[in-house]
Amino acid sequence: MTIEMNNPPRTWEEIVEKKRLEAFNKIPEAWRLPAHYTDRVNEDACWNVLNVPRECCILTDRELQITEEYDAVALVEAISGACFTAEEVAVAFCKRAAIAQQLTRCLTETFFDEAIEHARGLDQFFREHGKVKGPLHGLPISMKDSFCVKGHEATVGFVSFIGKSTATTNSPLVDILLESGAVLYVKTNIPQTMMTADSENNIFGRVLNPHKLCLGAGGSSGGEGALVAMRGSILGVGTDIAGSVRIPALCCGVFGFKPTAGRIPYGGQSSGNRKGNPGIQPCAGPLATSFRDMAFFMDAVLSARPWDSDPTALAVPWKTATAKKSVLNIGVVGEDTTTYPFHSAVARTLSSAVEVLKQAGHRLIPLDTAPPIVAEAAALSFKLFALDNSRTPRQHIDASGEPPVRSLTDSLPDYSVRRFSLEDLFDFNAQRAEIAARWHRVWLENDLDAIIMPGHRKTASQHDTYGHPVYTVVWNLVDWPACSVPYGKVDASVDLDSDFVDGAPCSVQVVGRRFQDEELLAVAGVIASSLHG
């Protein structure tokens, strides 16, 4: 069944309606969920939809096996070991992503036919050459809407971009993934402006949290978070300037890694931001279902020498690193009780992690001087996000007549009436350098191997209530790598005042030093093993 519109759209609502229909029509009828599922999808539903792909009988047993029993490393091995064809893997993930979309609105553009065709080509390559095309041979990878895939739109949630954002070239990262053998099949949903943790826009709607639809999926890579949690993807690419990889990871209970900026090629993306922003540099990074897939992604991308295809990518090859010590010195950033107190599940999760890591023999060091740095760093970051006095994203919103989404007013402090000057920026940069020096001292004085802390003072929460992304943005400000490791769930029977978020994923953020992405993942891997041991 293909639904059609006859008249050319005029109002922004009509333009959106047409775009949504086109998107819906790309989902084959056989992959559409029955109404008894879709009727229950709404922003207030307390429904955990993670099992729907298994229950709905759209995927075969083999497709369930493909999508559920492997992480990226294992799946690539299985394909290269001829256990699965790239084509059947592509079909399985396309189907599962389509299901995830119908439950959580996690997708923007889909190109299932193209993906399956591409996978067939990989199978043919494999048969003809007796070897894989690259380290990601046959692996379906989902990407945030901002990445450009030739022939597809990259509206990044602005109605005014519809019809004007069809990519004529791939983003460098897209080319690298394709040349490494990946199969691209979907792009994922984001918030209008990408500067809120609620992934809502007026084109594709709001991403819902598959653990509980009434909770936010986080953002701005919220579609990735929901899709990976649904296992409609096992490896996705997000971007992060304030937590946009780590926030959906912690909200949706998956792994997420924000590397040092410039290590994963960031160039050639669609954006509603004014070019040349001298503030915080955004970066790209993976969301995954296993810890090891994060390093796997980094290694695969960096082995393709991204600095040859993207002038913004840094020519710093990926190193193999292992944790050098059996007893780690792990700094613990605790609660800023005054400004940003932890919700009870978050406090319990951190305490539990500390306990487990102590039991595992590591040295846990409370970093008492850290919370004031966090608050100061966050306040400074929010000013740096407001440097564009011409409010370019707002112009893109206004261009179509669409309204701003609600969370925009709460996600960051309001600097809309203030204009910053070049002199302000000098001062901000000086403060920023000072904050970096303070973290540096904290690290060295305690001879740290890693820092652990929550990624947020809450877990996923009711839509439009996430609040300021304080505990993630601090690491963007100083460009230190950080990853989010899922760890437990909210339990309303022990966590105070947490009925609404009962069952939401909990997590720990693990942080390392700038350009020591490899060392961080090595150490965080030890930590993750202890937590999941």
Next chain:
Amino acid sequence: MTIEMNNPPRTWEEIVEKKRLEAFNKIPEAWRLPAHYTDRVNEDACWNVLNVPRECCILTDRELQITEEYDAVALVEAISGACFTAEEVAVAFCKRAAIAQQLTRCLTETFFDEAIEHARGLDQFFREHGKVKGPLHGLPISMKDSFCVKGHEATVGFVSFIGKSTATTNSPLVDILLESGAVLYVKTNIPQTMMTADSENNIFGRVLNPHKLCLGAGGSSGGEGALVAMRGSILGVGTDIAGSVRIPALCCGVFGFKPTAGRIPYGGQSSGNRKGNPGIQPCAGPLATSFRDMAFFMDAVLSARPWDSDPTALAVPWKTATAKKSVLNIGVVGEDTTTYPFHSAVARTLSSAVEVLKQAGHRLIPLDTAPPIVAEAAALSFKLFALDNSRTPRQHIDASGEPPVRSLTDSLPDYSVRRFSLEDLFDFNAQRAEIAARWHRVWLENDLDAIIMPGHRKTASQHDTYGHPVYTVVWNLVDWPACSVPYGKVDASVDLDSDFVDGAPCSVQVVGRRFQDEELLAVAGVIASSLHG
């Protein structure tokens, strides 16, 4: 003989007079040149003073041997092989530096006694432990005045800084060099504001070019250039934001390397600039008497993990690299005939280098699209140097009543009446990214291994006539590493209109890609060998 002043100074001239006397008094009488030398030192003299250390009988034969017959690598080997003690090496270079100072005004602060004492300690360490203290054991290293050495001033040429700039801690790089076994004995002269290529200030005077005193020594690391050319140092540290390592290197006929910013720790320096400048990032790098000493310096510093002591240093270890191909693809950036035409010696030097490299079997590729990028990049860089609307360096000049030095008005375009805005900076950054992308395309489309070009359209020239540092600053704008390799001299018998600069050193600039410092030095080493073959 110690000259004394009795009354406390009041005017800026009196303050300077006192400071100069103190500096002069630190040169032992036995190391002072007879008047028949010093009487001839003036800015108009056509005198090549390079042989004075050999002629003046202040150094012993062994001291001449120590200072003339080794580069840094060989000298460290000789000390660790017990051919020389660190003490006698220190004495030799202290004496030679003192002589260089009297001829070229290349020094600011001197601490000869401290250096010799420190060297004695190294000898004792060597005797007691039977091993060297570090990779720079016993090597005298000179440093630009901006580096802080505990107990010594770092006035960076501002009269208003006299008496207020005594360092209480070492710059991180100073600590690293000391811990690696280096002997620090002098700091070197710079221009007022460090933003001109004429190293003149009202405290320490003007650095003169030892090849010909009537020529400029370049800047802003001009004292380093003159001192290394005099072999009063064989390894010095400069800084570079527009060419400040490469310009003195090319003016004085020594090697100079501007690495990717942040690789050599830059933190903890004295500066008259407003903190937090969002423009071009300065960096530190070596000046040397041999090509291999540049990589030797990089390796020694980076092996000390500078990112542990300086929060601004990047945790990117030094890699060993070798030129992978015997036939190199070398791009040639030719003349911008309209805006920045080459002087005849510069044009001849480049042609000669191209010819020699072709003869050596390399592929030389004229980069016809490059000159317009150079001009555009330079124009943009000069705007980025004028971002500080409060003109902080000018305030430091005015604070004492001293006048600005003459070259300040000609070294960069005059933006003093213009105030830039935050919006301008967004536009500048966008242009900057575009220029980086264009260089990137030039590199890849020609499959380059290196770019060669002049470091300036002239050689060293009459004082205060250097002009805009166009051909160096382009690489600061995009943060690509570049080194200056001495190659021949001006020959008035073949170079048109070059009587005044006859005998001045010529050079070639060799450029690589960002973060590929190791690869650049490997390839540039092959080029340098061909040129010096």
